[in-house]
Amino acid sequence: MPQTLELAPPDAQVDTHVLSDAQVTHVSDEAWEAVQPILDEYDPPRRLGRKRIDQRQALDAIVYRIRSGCRWNHLPKEYPDDSSVHRTYQRWQRLGVLDRVLERLGERTNGHH
DSSP: OOOOOOOOTTTTTOEEETTEEEEEEEOOOHHHHHHHHHHHHSOOOOSSSOOOOOOOHHHHHHHHHHHOOOGGGGGOOOOOOHHHHHHHHHHHHHTTTTHHHHHHHOOTTOOOO
């Protein structure tokens, strides 16, 4: 069974800050090291076409949206463009990557992303 790693705690002084009552959280280095191989295997960079947004930043935004329940177009400005994040979310769902990543992070969504 894979080891479950937590995201950086909401009170982490370096990676998290308060923005309008919502916590902008970033995946810890340890958690990123655990999920990066999943992304490399199931969603490797394409050789052609539009350059993708940074996967770690996309993951930060997706986790924020899952936790907060906000609309995609209400993501804080600290995250990449909401359309790009949403496209990444949809691709990861379609590829089965999102469930693997969230399981590894210990995010409990009960099947509702």
